[in-house]
Amino acid sequence: MSIRELAQHLNISIGTVSRALNGRSDVNPETRKRVFEAAAKFGYVPNQSGRSLRQGTTNAIGFMIEMNSETSLHGDTFFMSVFAGVQSVFKAHHLDLVVLLCPFDDDPYEHLRRVVSRRFVDGLFISATQRHDQRIDYLIEREIPFMALGRSLSGGSHPWIDLDFEGVATAAVDRLVARGHRRIGLVKPASELNLGYVFAEAYHAALVRHGIRPDPDLVVRADQTSEEGGYGAMGRLLALDERPSAVMLVNEIMAIGAYRRLHDAGLQAGRDVAVIGFRQSPQARFLSPTLTCFDVSLFDLGCRLATGLLATMPAYRDLYPVGLVQDIWPMTLVPGESDPPLLV
Amino acid sequence: MSIRELAQHLNISIGTVSRALNGRSDVNPETRKRVFEAAAKFGYVPNQSGRSLRQGTTNAIGFMIEMNSETSLHGDTFFMSVFAGVQSVFKAHHLDLVVLLCPFDDDPYEHLRRVVSRRFVDGLFISATQRHDQRIDYLIEREIPFMALGRSLSGGSHPWIDLDFEGVATAAVDRLVARGHRRIGLVKPASELNLGYVFAEAYHAALVRHGIRPDPDLVVRADQTSEEGGYGAMGRLLALDERPSAVMLVNEIMAIGAYRRLHDAGLQAGRDVAVIGFRQSPQARFLSPTLTCFDVSLFDLGCRLATGLLATMPAYRDLYPVGLVQDIWPMTLVPGESDPPLLV
Incomplete structure (x- = not known):
């Protein structure tokens, strides 16, 4: 479905639909909500040529993870499940999840700067947060929507979720x-x-x-x-x-x-x-x-990460009125045989 | 290091360096090789703004993998090692590997078309090739550099590597x-x-x-x-x-x-x-x-995938004179206890 057809269906102007989809503040929240619901329902995908540089809208969201010797050798048993959860939320908005693999011998901060300069994502998840994390300051300074998986002493009012x-x-x-x-x-x-x-x-x-x-x-x-x-x-x-x-x-x-x-x-x-x-x-x-x-539940964690990120993006904010997400994510004890009472 | 400094160092014109880096055919192979070696050595990263749309050069290569219920639940023990191998080759060229996650309920062909229309990668790896795979025809038709992990009845003279x-x-x-x-x-x-x-x-x-x-x-x-x-x-x-x-x-x-x-x-x-x-x-x-x-060895497989892809890209072709890669990748028997001789 084209933007024209979307506008006809909603009986509002193409300009308004375009402004709503681009997260402009001069569209009333109710209209924006209708536009997005219809876009999701009819599978509207914007024509990308020229858009990303002009408007910073690529409909792709990056998830930066760091390669290390362990994942390189034995694979990843964590992020794939998180990604599945993120995708389940992104689906309705035709947002694609793109995984940015920071090589183990690359500096995560430099990697992030390179990613940002390429402008191929509208927002970012970062993971493996350091005690002090330059990436967070960089993203805040440039007003780039992001969500951190992991806390840090850096930042403050940015969204994050961390395991408990x-x-x-x-x-x-x-x-x-x-x-x-x-x-x-x-x-x-x-x-x-x-x-x-x-x-x-x-x-x-x-x-x-x-x-x-x-x-x-x-x-x-x-x-x-x-x-x-x-x-x-x-x-x-x-x-x-x-x-x-x-x-x-x-x-x-x-x-x-x-x-x-x-x-x-x-x-x-x-x-x-x-x-x-x-x-x-x-x-x-x-x-x-x-x-x-x-x-x-890594799937649920992924859903919440996605919701928390979209809540910071003008184009989606009204659909996810969850405020600033700063969650400690609960984990449940699974008793095993490895820690019996001490024999004295 | 800027393109100007690179040109000064090599004592050739900025225009020639630029044409070499962009894979133009009017640069002699020896010069192109020198330019790339110097670019790799000094860590030259091109300024991206506007480049990707103008020239189709993003310095990012996509690797499309498909999510399925198994990887979503239990993780991936295959691709991470392959990615590490790919990255080891890309490092010298400051190429970033970007993983494109096709959701399990999305059509891989549609997903690929979306990725291509966004133009944020210069080349692509595809995996999980189908018996007949529309993606291969699509990529060939559009002359987009790609490498398939897996054979298919589609295509023909495109590069692929498959496990044996x-x-x-x-x-x-x-x-x-x-x-x-x-x-x-x-x-x-x-x-x-x-x-x-x-x-x-x-x-x-x-x-x-x-x-x-x-x-x-x-x-x-x-x-x-x-x-x-x-x-x-x-x-x-x-x-x-x-x-x-x-x-x-x-x-x-x-x-x-x-x-x-x-x-x-x-x-x-x-x-x-x-x-x-x-x-x-x-x-x-x-x-x-x-x-x-x-x-x-998945790491070695990743290296060969990277080499085979770069060999098809004008900007790198001369550095990797390996021709068309169509490899059956060997696997080595590891005897275990699960298949003893049949007792009769």
């Missing part, structure tokens, strides 16, 4: 303490990812609340967020004079390596050292003993 | 026959994917070569390319009056479901029914008994 790392860390410590553990190790991710800090702080606070003095030796950083990283980190914990009776992991893939390291030391996850993983991933499902971890 | 489905099917039948099996089942993928046909034809030919009359009942199509699909397909094979003693799968994820179906029937993979999977995926690594399957 505090909730998971707190629930894991509470559960382990209730099962008699007091010497609880923590394996953090390799990089300056913000989630590592958030998780470690909540772990620290929960220990203190239980009257356990945190021991810095029990917090180790994995060399990489991978099976190998989990293997090495578990090795360092086992080498301590007084090894932990329980270990929490901030990434589920590391659980596979941690299990193997225990095995190689003649120990067994669950029996000799309690282990709690993070997310219930497809790979972790095959672990034996089954891993105590946390479940999350 | 014949080789795998043949090796699997040969191995099973050598181990005493004559009643060999085959589980094909759900859709009209070309690989299903290629695999089934090679399976058929290998049986005939061994003097075994192919039984159409032994070839079943999975409802979906997933664990569930493997579960259902194995169920249908077990329900035959005379069940197979061995089963070949054209997708490794289905192996997980096939194992479970055998287990639920009181049977065990390897002991009661021999199973050979396709690719050695990260998930399949956790199967017990270990799955006999085939290994492939």
